[in-house]
Amino acid sequence: MTARTAETLLDIMLSRAAEHPTDIAYRFHRFGASETQDVLMDDLARSARAIAETLTRRGLSGERVILALPHGPDFIRAFYGCLAAGAVAVPVPMLKPGKEDRRFEAVLKDARPALVVVDQAALEQARSVVDRVTQDGGASAQVATVDQSEGDAAGWQRPDVSADTLAILQYTSGSTGDPKGVMITHGNFVANAKLIQSALRVTASSTGVLWLPFYHDMGLVGGVVMPMYAGATVDLMSPQDFLRAPIRWLEALAERKATITAAPNFALELCCDLASPEALAGLDLSHLSCLLTGSEPVNANTVERFIATFGSYGFRRDAVLPAYGLAEATLLATGTLRDKVGPTIRAFDGKALESGHPAAAQGNAPSRRLVGNGAPETRVRIAEPETGRPLGEGEIGEIWLTGESIAKGYFGRPELSSHGFGARLLGEPEAGPFYRTGDLGFVEGDDLFVTGRIKDLVIIRGRNIHPQDVEESATRNEPRLWTGGSAAFGVDRGAGEELILIVEAGRSSVSALKDEASGSALAADLVARIVEAHEVMPAEIAIVRPGRIPRTTSGKIRRSAAREEWRESGFAAGLIHRWTRPEGDGAGAFAGPVIGECLTRQDVEAWLLARLAHHSGRPPHQIALDEPFASYGLDSRTAIEMITAINGLNIARTVEPTDLYDHPTIERLLDHMFDPEAAQPAETKTDETSDLETEAAALRALLDA
Template sequence: MARSLVDLLTMHATHQPDRTAYRYLATGDCDGEIQEISYARLAVRSRAVAAWLQERGLAGSRAMLLYPPGLEFVCGYLGCLAAGVVAVPGVPPQGRSHNHRALTRMKRLIADADAKVILGGREVIAALGETAEHLPELDEITCVVTEDIPDEAAASWREPDLADDSVAFLQYTSGSTSAPRGVVVTHGNLTDNERIIAARMGHTPDVIAAHDGEMFVSWLPVYHDMGLIGPVLNTVYLGVTATLFSPLHFLQRPDRWLTAISRYRPHTSGGPNFAYELALKHATPELLDGLDLGSWKVAFNGAEPVRAATLRRFAETFAPAGFRREALYPCYGLAEATLLVTGGTVGAPPVLHGGNGHGNGEVDRGGNAEGHGGRNEDVAAVGCGRPADGVTLVIADPELRRERPEGEVGEIWVQGASVARGYWRNALATREHFRATLPGHEGRFLRTGDLGFLRDGELFVTGRLKDLMVVDGRNHYPQDLELSAETAHPALRPGCTAAFCVDSGVEGEQPVLVAELAPDAVGEAEQVTDLIRAAIGEAHGLSVHDVVLVDPGTIPKTSSGKIQRHASRAAYLDGALRVVGAAVGG
C-alpha cells in the first residue's frame, strides 16, 4: 500500500513510465513551446534532487523552493519529499517593482523556517547572488540550481523512511509585514486530502479512462495550496496528466485558460471567482466560436467568496461552447486543512440559498431562490458543498465554543486526517487554532476563523471572523495595508487607519482605506488620497476601491486602542463617517 506520494510516483514510473505526467505551455499558448515530462523522467529527476540532498545530510531539514513557473518546481518539490526534506515553497522575485517585497518576505521565511538550502531555477539563483548584500542570511545557506544536478545522481537515491506523521512541507500563509506562519503539513495530511479531492471531484478510474488520463488544466500558482495540492499533486496521486502554464500568462490573456481546456479536454480546472470574471471579460464571439468545453466536468471555484451572479453569467456565456451549468463546482478549503474541506456534487448545479444573500428563503438546487424571480438569484448565497468521508464539520459559537443549530451562522470548525499538525514553531497559535474541543464531540478541531452555516448538509460561507482580506485570489492582512497607507504622508495619524473589503459588484471584494487626517492638512486631502493609492499599489499590487479621509477620533477603536475594522466597515457602508476628503475609483 502506498504510504506517500513518493511511493505513488515510484508505482506510476514502474507501471506507466511513458505516460506524460505534466506538460507545460511555456508561452501560455497551445501552439507555442510545450515542455513535457513523463512519469519515468519525473522519477529520475526527483530522485536526483533527493540524492543530492541526502548526500549532504539534509534529511529532516528545510529547503526553500524558489522557482519560476514550470516543471522544475515539481521536480524540486517531489525531490524534497523523496529525500525526507521539508519543502518550503516560496515566491521568487518577480520584476523590479516586486524585488523589495519579495526579498523582505524571503528573509522572514528563511529565518522562520531555518532553511538550510535553497533550491531554484538558474535565473532565480543568479538573482539571489546579485542581491546577496541585502540577504546576509544566504552566507550560511547553500543555493543550488536543480537543473544542474545530473541524472546519474538518481542512482544513489535511498528510499526515505516516511510515516504518516513525517512532515512533508510548510505552507506559509502570512502577509508581507506580518509574522510568518507556516502550516505544518504531513505526508498523512497530503495523502488524505488527495483522497478527498479525488472522491469529491469524481476522479474515479472510469472517469480517468474516459478522459484518457487528461484530468487537469491549471494556471494557478504552484507555491499556493490551491495550485499545488489540487492540480499538481492530485496528478501524481492519480497517475494522470496535467497541463500547466504561468499565472502571468493567464492574467495577460485569460482566454488562454479556456483555449487550453478546449485543446486538451481535461475533466477538472478552476480558480478563484475573479478568474471566471476575467474569462467573461474576454469572451469575444470569435473566442466562443473556436471553443469546445464539453469535456469540462468540474469547474471548481474557491479561495474567495463565490458569487451567484458570476456562476450564472459564466454558464450562460459559455453554453454555446458546450459548457454545462452542472460543471460549476463551488468549494471551500484552507491551508490549515491541507486544502479541500467541502465540495459540490459532480454533475449537479450549484446550490443556492435565498434571494437576498442573508440566508432567507429555501435552498434551491435548480438555480433560482424560492420566492424570487428573474435575476434575484444573483444575490443568493452559494453553497460550497459537503464534507468528504472522514471529515467532520460543525458550526460553533466562537465565544461559547458550543455547536450551533442548523441554519445559524457561526465559526466553521473542522476535524479529520487532512487537518495539519499546526503552525511551525508557534505553539501559542497552534493551541488557539488547532486544539479546540467541543461538547458532544471527541477529539480536537481546527478553528478556521471563517463564518458560515449548514443547511441540509450544505456549507454556506458567509464571512470571516478573522480580518484576512482576499482580493483577486490573494491573501492580504489589513495591518499591512494600514501600515503602507500611514507612511504615505506625515499628516496621516499612526494607528488611526482601517483597511477592509467591500463587495464592489462584478469586481468582487475590493479594498477600502479609511484614514484619520490631521486638521491642518485638510487642504491636502486630494494629494494625500493619491499618495495612499500609490503606496498600496506599489507595496501590495492592489488597486484601492475607495480612500476615505476622516476627522481625528472618527475610526472606531476598542477600549485598549485597537482598530475595530468591522465597525469601521459598517460605518463606511452606512455613510456614517465624518468625511473630510474622499475619492472613488476602480
C-alpha cells in the first residue's frame, strides 16, 4: 500500500512516514521566534503509535476523545494518535484559565467522550468541568495531557479502520440550536482532500501557509489533512499570532514563497484595512498561485479591494479562489481556479433575485453583487425546499449536495440526520441521497451563486426578501447605529408575513436617541432607505441599546433568536425607541506617536487617549482612563487594528488579542503592559455579557460558527 492507494488518513500518514521518514510534515511558526517547530514524518508516526497504544490499552478504540489543545505539535500528535487507535477525535478550542466555557460544556455533554486531552495548564480546570458535567448527568471522562497519553509505540497494533470508520466529530454552531457534531469518516477526509488537491492544483512541491484554528474545518482539513494527502509542506501560524499582527500572515507568505493559502472574508478585510506602504515594504506575493477564501459569505467588494490593494505587490487576480464549503461536506463543496480570469463577480437585479429568477442588473436599479463558486466534483443540485422538485439553471432554490465528501450525519441526532442528509429529488429517487444545506442559491454556467439562507428569508406577497440585504441597505454609513448591529426578520401576524427590523444604537447616540424627536427621525430615515432599496415598508423598527441583539460566540447575528425575543417581549428590555407602521400602510411592495526610544507609560496613555478619541468621535478630555473600551464602540475588527498598532509601538511587552478583554480599560491595560505583576484580569460576568466580552468571544472563537 502507498499513500496514493490508501483509503484512510491513517494509512496515508503511515505510508508517507515509511517512504519519506525525514520529510517535514508540519512546520510551526511562533510570533517573534527565530526558529520553527518541525514535525518530521517518522517522529509523527512514532508518536501516533505510542498514543494509540495507550488509548487501545485503556479500551478507547471507537470512543470519542476531545482534543482541547494549543495550536502546535501536540495537537498533531494527538490527532493522529486518535486515528491510529481507531478512536474518534473531537477538536475544540482550548479552555481559558479561570474562564467559564459554556460551549466546551455543551460539546462535553453532547459528545460524551471517554477522554479529554488538554495541556498541563488546563489540566485541573478540565477535571473540574468534567466533574461538574458528570454530576449533572453527563458521561464520565478521563482527563490527561498528551505526554500522559503516550505509551509503548512498539506494542501498537493497527486497528480495524476503513474508509467508513468515523474519524472525527466536527462541531459546528449556527445561528440557532446547540453545537452539532458532524460525523466525518476517513473516506470523507480522503475524498475531500482529493477534491481540494484538484481544485487548488496542489502537488508535492506546493508550499502553504495557514493560520486557521484546528478546531475549525478549514484549519483542520486545509492545514492538517490535505497537506498529508498531497505530500505538500505547510507552515502553520497560530490564530493568535494572526490576530496580533494580520500583515504577518502576508509576510510569511512572501518569506516562504508560498504557493497556497486560505482565509475567510474578514481576514482579507483586516489586511486591507492595515495595509500601508510602510507595512508592506518589500512584500512579494508573486509566488502565490491560490488564495482560497470561504468559510463565511464571500463579499465581492472585499475580493476586489484585496486584489486592488495587493496587486502592486505581485498578487494576481486569478489566484483568488472563492469557495463554498461547510463542515457537513467535510470542507470544500465547490470552487475552482480560473487561469488569467479570476473569480466571477456579477451584479444582479435586486428585484429579480427576490422573485427567484436572477437577471443582470440594469441601469440604476437596486442591485446585488454576487461572487461565483465553480463546482469541480461535488454534485450540486438546486431544489425547491418544500417539495424537493429539481430546479433548472438560473432558478433560485435550496442548495443540495451529494458525493463522497458528504458526512454521515449529526452525532446522536438520528431524526435531524435523516432530514438533513437523506433528501431525495422529486421524480429522481435514484439520485442522492442529498444533504440539504439550508442555503439558497442558483447555478449559472459552471458557477454556483449563494444568495442567502432559507430560515432567514422574509416572504412578502410572494417576494423573497433577504434580511442581510435589508440590514445592509438600512444601516450603511449610519453613524447613529452600532456597526453590524441589526437584525431583520419576518413575522406572520395573521395577514401575511411582515418585516421587522431591530437596530442597535451607537454608544455615542444612546442618550440622544432617547429623545422622541431624535428617535423618530432615525426611524424615518431607516424606513426611507428600506422602501427605496426594496419597495417594502417594514411593520416595525425597534432601536435598542448596543449588545441587545442575540449573537453567536463568533459574533454572528442570531435572527431566529431575535425573532423569538421580539415575539415574547418586543425587545422591551433595552428599548430606546419603537416605530410602528401607521394603520393603512400595507406591508407589500409599492412605489501616532514618534517611534524612537522605548515609550513610557505616559507616552502610551496619551496615544491610547488620542486613538479612542478619534475612533469614538469624542474629544480627548471625554475619554476616561477607567471607562471600558466597549463604551467607545470597539468591535472585534477595530480591537484587532488597535492591538496591531500597539504592537507596532516601541514598547517592551507584546499585547495579546484577548488583553483588551482581560484588561478592558486604559488604566488596566497600561498596568498589564507596564506592571504585569500588579495587573489582574477582569472577572468573568455570569449574568450579563458586555459588548466587548461578546467581541472577545469572537476573537477567541475566531470562525467557530
